[in-house]
Amino acid sequence: MEFLIAQWPRFLDGTLLTIQLTLGGIVLAFVLAMTFGVMGTMRHWLPRAVATVYVEVFRGIAALVVMYWLIYALPLLSGFQLEDMFAAILALGLNLGAYGAEVVRSSINAVPRAQVEATVALNMSWAQRMRLVVLPQAWAQMLPTFGNLVVELMKATAVVYLVSMHDLSWIADDLRRLSGETIPVFLVAFALYYLIAQVLIFGVRLLERRANRRLGRVPPSGGGILGLLRPPTVGTKVGVAK
Amino acid sequence: MNGLMEFVNGLWDFQYTGQVLPDLFSGLLVTIQATVIGYAIALTLGLLIAVVRRVPVFGTLVHFLMEFIRTTPLVIQLVFVFALSPANISVFTIGVVVIGVHYAAYTAEVYRSGIEGVAKGQWEASRALSLPTSRTWTAIVLPQAIRRVIPALGNYLIAMFKDTPLLFAIGVVELLAVAQQVGSKDFRYVETFTMVGFLFLLVSIPSAIVIRRLEKRYVAV
Numbered sequence: 001m002e003f004l005i006a007q008w009p010r011f012l013d014g015t016l017l018t019i020q021l022t023l024g025g026i027v028l029a030f031v032l033a034m035t036f037g038v039m040g041t042m043r044h045w046l047p048r049a050v051a052t053v054y055v056e057v058f059r060g061i062a063a064l065v066v067m068y069w070l071i072y073a074l075p076l077l078s079g080f081q082l083e084d085m086f087a088a089i090l091a092l093g094l095n096l097g098a099y100g101a102e103v104v105r106s107s108i109n110a111v112p113r114a115q116v117e118a119t120v121a122l123n124m125s126w127a128q129r130m131r132l133v134v135l136p137q138a139w140a141q142m143l144p145t146f147g148n149l150v151v152e153l154m155k156a157t158a159v160v161y162l163v164s165m166h167d168l169s170w171i172a173d174d175l176r177r178l179s180g181e182t183i184p185v186f187l188v189a190f191a192l193y194y195l196i197a198q199v200l201i202f203g204v205r206l207l208e209r210r211a212n213r214r215l216g217r218v219p220p221s222g223g224g225i226l227g228l229l230r231p232p233t234v235g236t237k238v239g240v241a242k
Numbered sequence: 243m244n245g246l247m248e249f250v251n252g253l254w255d256f257q258y259t260g261q262v263l264p265d266l267f268s269g270l271l272v273t274i275q276a277t278v279i280g281y282a283i284a285l286t287l288g289l290l291i292a293v294v295r296r297v298p299v300f301g302t303l304v305h306f307l308m309e310f311i312r313t314t315p316l317v318i319q320l321v322f323v324f325a326l327s328p329a330n331i332s333v334f335t336i337g338v339v340v341i342g343v344h345y346a347a348y349t350a351e352v353y354r355s356g357i358e359g360v361a362k363g364q365w366e367a368s369r370a371l372s373l374p375t376s377r378t379w380t381a382i383v384l385p386q387a388i389r390r391v392i393p394a395l396g397n398y399l400i401a402m403f404k405d406t407p408l409l410f411a412i413g414v415v416e417l418l419a420v421a422q423q424v425g426s427k428d429f430r431y432v433e434t435f436t437m438v439g440f441l442f443l444l445v446s447i448p449s450a451i452v453i454r455r456l457e458k459r460y461v462a463v
Contacts, residue, residue, distance in 0.1 A: 060446040061439050062404040065418060069439060072431035077253060151313055158315030162411055169318040176325055186322045190314045197313035 003179050004188060014171030015192050021088055021157040021167065022196070026150060028093025029100050036097070037104020038130070051101060058098035064159045067091035071163055088160045096153045103145045107138040140211040147204035151197050158193075168192060259433045262424050266434070269420030270441050276338050276416060277403045283342025284398065288349030289388075292357060293379065295350065308347040316344050317411050324412040337409035345402050352394045356387035393457035400449050404442065417441060 032054075040051035058066070070087040082090070111134050119129040161169040172189035176182050212218070291308060295301040311319070323340050324333065360383050368378040407418040415423075417438055425434040 056447060056450075057443065060404075060443045060450070062407050062442065064407045064410075065435070065438055065442060068418065068422070069431075069435045072425065073435040076430075076432050155313070155315040158317040159408065161317055161321075169315060169321070172318060173321055182322070182325045186318070186325075189318060190310065190322075193314040193318070194310055 001184070003181060004184055007175055010171050010175065011168070011188060011192065014166060014168035014189075015196070017160075017166060018154070018157050018168040018193075019196065021085070021092065021160060022150075022154045022200075024085075024089035025092035025096060025153045025157065028089060029096040029149070029153060032093060032097030033100025033104050036101035037108065040101060040105035041108045051105070055098045055101050058094045059102070061095075063091050063095035063156050064162065066094060067159060067163065084160075084163060084165055088157070088163070088165065092153060092156055095156070096149055099149055099152075100146065103142050103149070104138070107141040108134060110141055111137045136211070137215060140208070140215055140217070143204060143208040143211055147201055147208070150200045150204060154193070154196055154200060253432065254436075255430065255433060258428070258430060259437060262434055263437070265420050265424055266417065266437055266441060269415065269417035270445075272334075272414065273403070273406045273416040274445070276334065276341065276406045276409060276414065277399070280338045280342040280345065280406075281399050281402055283339065284345035284349050284402065285395065287343060287346035289353050289384075291346060291350035292353035295354060308350055311344055311347040316341065316405055317408050319344060320408060320412050333409075333413045337412055337414045341402065341405060341409065345398055348398055348401075349395060352391045352398070353387065355394075356391035357383060359390055360386050389460060392460050393453060396449075396453040396456055400446055400453065403446060403449070 036051040036054050039047035040055070042048055067088055070082055070091055071084065074087075075081040115133055115137065116129065119133050124132070157167060158169040160167050161173065164170065166174075168189055172185055175185045179185065291304060295305055320337060320340050324336050327336050364382055364386065365378070368382050373382070406416055409416055410419045410422070413419075421434040421438045425431040
């Protein structure tokens with residue numbers, strides 16, 4: 001116990017790196033998901049083909065493999081070495097961005113046809129249609145799945161442990177080796193991961209509520225903030241097909 | 243054209259690729275074995291958990307534990323169990339069991355949604371016919387529930403396949419580990435790691451197509 005308290009600053013450092021990787025990954029994955037997701041709904045074949053290739057390639061290869069490629073193979077190929085942190089965020093963002101792009105694409109396609117037809121009748125441009133009508137509705141649809149993806153991304157950051165970046169997993173393993181107290185050290189690490197996940201889930205729920213409010217929908221359980229604290233029903237990890 | 247070929251050869255050694263391919267394939271075989279055995283664990287254990295979850299207090303506890311497993315990274319779970327295991331258990335066994343249990347936490351949710359999707363009338367009819375509980379489950383509820391969730395379960399097979407490189411963390415010599423070994427020996431990471439990527443796609447894209455077919459077949463019912 002004393003050991004854990006003495007080592008608390010190291011746990012915090014590890015947690016901080018894990019959070020940085022998660023946030024960096026979220027930003028990159030979000031940009032990629034939106035870009036390729038919207039491209040996947042376009043009428044012209046070229047953007048659609050580009051989106052499909054991106055999604056199939058990066059959904060098919062594990063983030064760890066991409067990260068290894070970026071860290072070990074790319075320097076030999078191009079002659080410059082990426083910062084580890086950058087390579088890790090890039091690998092995570094590319095991987096989860098591919099899953100996200102599928103979510104964006106299917107959510108946009110799920111917006112009722114009549115909504116799109118109405119924008120045509122009103123003579124809206126493509127950009128107006130997207131910004132004012134399609135995306136706000138698709139957004140509310142995407143968020144629950146995004147919540148799961150965000151947790152998956154947070155979990156995936158632990159792979160940086162394999163390239164010796166000092167994230168929460170690495171710190172836990174290091175402290176285990178130093179002290180031999182496997183169970184307490186790892187329980188603290190698990191608890192910290194669990195905590196980060198709960199905060200992320202809560203954040204996405206808040207966004208979800210706001211998105212639904214803007215569409216004039218109120219959740220059946222009532223709109224109170226406490227309604228967001230109900231036991232999470234994660235459990236739907238997005239697979240490859242779909 | 244000649245200039246282009248020279249440029250490509252400078253970046254990529256085809257002969258070397260041919261040399262390392264057999265090693266990589268043997269690594270891929272370990273990856274596939276781990277996936278298949280781990281998936282079998284995930285399917286059976288997940289079903290068990292989904293049924294047990296309906297038991298009042300114990301079920302809630304199990305649910306909480308599964309939630310905990312789902313929200314913490316697989317890598318650290320692997321290292322944790324590895325550190326606690328006696329030395330005479332092989333890393334492959336540890337890896338397969340941990341990945342199986344991790345995914346059981348996901349498949350349990352899938353089964354649960356399938357079980358909840360079975361119409362209430364089916365339960366009532368079983369009761370009216372005074373079928374024993376075991377028969378209600380095995381002959382009435384589960385056949386309907388499982389059929390419905392086959393595509394969702396299939397997705398986890400692919401997700402799991404892509405998570406097996408993590409077994410590398412505890413020293414299982416699977417595809418990525420082989421590439422790392424061979425690559426560091428000859429200091430040729432470009433060919434080895436690129437081939438790893440290709441081999442992954444070689445397995446995961448066709449499986450995704452198969453699952454899309456399954457989806458069409460079962461969801462339409």
